[in-house]
Amino acid sequence: MITIKEIAKQLNMSTTTVSNVIHDKEGEVSKEKRRIVQEFLDRVDYVPNINARNLAQNESKIIGVALKARADKYENLIMDPFVSELIGGIEETIRNAGYFMMLYISRDTEKIMRHVSTWNVDGLILFGMLDDDGIRVSTKYKKPIVCIDTYSIEGLKHFTNVGLDDEKGTYEMVKYIISCGHEKIAFMSDNTKGVDLARLTGYKRALKEAGIEFKEEDFLKIRPKSDEIDASLEEICRRALDYTAIMCVSDLYAVTLMSALQDRGIRVPEGISIAGFDDNMLGSLYRPALTTVHQDVKKKGVVAAQTLLKLIKGEKTDHQITLPTRLVVRDTVTKPRKSSFYGFR
Amino acid sequence: MITIKEIAKQLNMSTTTVSNVIHDKEGEVSKEKRRIVQEFLDRVDYVPNINARNLAQNESKIIGVALKARADKYENLIMDPFVSELIGGIEETIRNAGYFMMLYISRDTEKIMRHVSTWNVDGLILFGMLDDDGIRVSTKYKKPIVCIDTYSIEGLKHFTNVGLDDEKGTYEMVKYIISCGHEKIAFMSDNTKGVDLARLTGYKRALKEAGIEFKEEDFLKIRPKSDEIDASLEEICRRALDYTAIMCVSDLYAVTLMSALQDRGIRVPEGISIAGFDDNMLGSLYRPALTTVHQDVKKKGVVAAQTLLKLIKGEKTDHQITLPTRLVVRDTVTKPRKSSFYGFR
DNA sequence: CAAAACAACTTATGCGCAAAAGTAAGGTGC
DNA sequence: GCACCTTACTTTTGCGCATAAGTTGTTTTG
Secondary structure, eight states: OOOHHHHHHHHTSOHHHHHHHHTTOTTSSOHHHHHHHHHHHHHHTOOOOHHHHHHHHTOOOEEEEEEEOOOSTTHHHHTTHHHHHHHHHHHHHHHHTTOEEEEEEESOHHHHHHHHHHTTOSEEEEESOOSHHHHHHHHTOOSOEEEESOOOTTHHHHSEEEEEOHHHHHHHHHHHHHHTTOOOEEEEESOOSHHHHHHHHHHHHHHHHTTOOOOGGGEEEOOOSTTTHHHHHHHHHHHHTTOSEEEESSHHHHHHHHHHHHHTTOOTTTTOEEEOSBOOHHHHHSSSOOBEEEOOHHHHHHHHHHHHHHHHHTOOOOSEEEEOOEEEOOSSOOSOOOTTOOOOO | OOOHHHHHHHHTSOHHHHHHHHTTOTTSSOHHHHHHHHHHHHHHTOOOOHHHHHHHHTOOOEEEEEEEOOOSTTHHHHTSHHHHHHHHHHHHHHHHTTOEEEEEEESOHHHHHHHHHHTTOSEEEEESOOSHHHHHHHHTOOSOEEEESOOOHHHHHHSEEEEEOHHHHHHHHHHHHHHTTOOOEEEEESOOSHHHHHHHHHHHHHHHHTTOOOOGGGEEEOOOSTTTHHHHHHHHHHHHTTOSEEEESSHHHHHHHHHHHHHTTOOTTTTOEEEOSBOOHHHHHSSSOOBEEEOOHHHHHHHHHHHHHHHHHTOOOOSEEEEOOEEEOOSSOOSOOOTTOOOOO
């Protein structure tokens, strides 16, 4: 790899002159010399040594992206289109701004933060990392941080968050379900924290507004670990018969549930209506096509990246940036079955 | 950020001594001093400046991962579980080896190679990047390169490839389809290069072995661009009626086709049998569950990363590493319909 | 017991770059 | 015509680290 020093030597001039041409400094180099140097640079295909440059300038032009790894059967599923799209949006945005992306997939916040400090990354995007532990670790970190889909009240004092109005999205969907005539509507998820809690809350609000009472048993908890998923689905399918519609916290769970119901001869939407949340290909390719709440995941990545770039430049941003959702009506929510008909076949 | 120099000053010793403790050099530092320094390092939570370290050692501990971006309607779909799983496998492997991952998503091989040189990455993993143009650019690159799913004959002289026996996988599937009694079997894909060509070849071999003639029209070409996909599927669905089974080049296309057929009242497998390739969640969650050829995508990533790490260490590896496939028999391939019955409903 | 080897250090150098400080020649203003 | 810019350079410094090359006192060895 050719260095500035070597170039300067071959052209019989100083390194500063060469450096000035590289950095396009106006009025420091004569037209003639500028031309000579530029020609030489192009000819030898000069690329700067980034370590030297960063060392001299004390920056890295790297943005760290940390994703929480999951360890259940659905690891791949959860890493599903959501992560691909998100990363795609982030990568595109930061690359266009001259930054690069360092990807971490881990559950160890502390370790990641250590790496991030080591590499002197200019900023950080966190997805699914911020439990209370993560917050404690990352508040020590001095560079800008943008979180995605974080609901921690404590966290939001310290960080910028890019998220969704999950509550409203679910509220509108459940309202729509109710408008189709349903009264017995369950909610399915695997936890009651963060995003899932917000969506649950929206569901409850819609029920309340329609004068439908929520009972604890209306929350159908799926246990996605590989050794529990089957038993879990078995139980949910049995309990599903008490309802005419189920609001699922994600498209993945909606499709998983539909498959399980289908396997037991219960038809969607004839026997039971199902709604999802996310609007990814899982639901759009399934038949019946899933009625769901749309979110623009790629945009989430783009906005998170743009926000981080602003913070790096020293600009201020809102602490909370909320992207819109949209109802996508397809085929899995219709009017409720007559109580005697489950759609068995 | 505290530096070695500062530590040395505070402890009243030389930077070399501190450095030696950091690098755990045996027999260079006395037990007592080693203890003192180590304690201090722990206390101040020292992290080295990676730019300085890399500059001094002329390495980067970064591995570049370049993915070819797609620009069709299925951009997100193609970026689907495959990419997530692949990246997951790569990231995990290289992180455990003390490396980091720099992710590029682009169609511009030249640009990526330039970045990669700039950053002085220690090695490169390429997926879907190596058309002839890409090969020309990247042969100039001096660091180790591992490709994934590359079939270029020219390329394989220069690089190591991690792939699949696509030909055999498809061959076995089509053989299975034939064993179910099918004779009119189409093949669906969007191109006839690389992986798709290999799978097509396997399909043809199975036909030939069974004494079934392959005609050009048996290749159903899907055009995945957003403005063509619908017309393309319409035509394929019409032509599908001439066959009793369709071997699809991927699970994505298999599920896409099944949805389109379903929308036109043609039932799978009653009216037509469908087989896929990849075995991702798209097919396993669909109902009827997709009969497909399994490949372990995460392992592909792991093996690619391990291979690259070997090359970086200077070890030799095979030019071609082939992972196994496995037939996954589920519900979309059964015996052929009686010629009068298309399963319409 | 002198020469050689060794243990435990320190000093000095250089990685490639950016940028501050220095230089020298020619121009400008009053 | 002297002080003061300006232009177009060069020399020097230092970022933080690793390491080669020195230094000193102690032990081993033939």
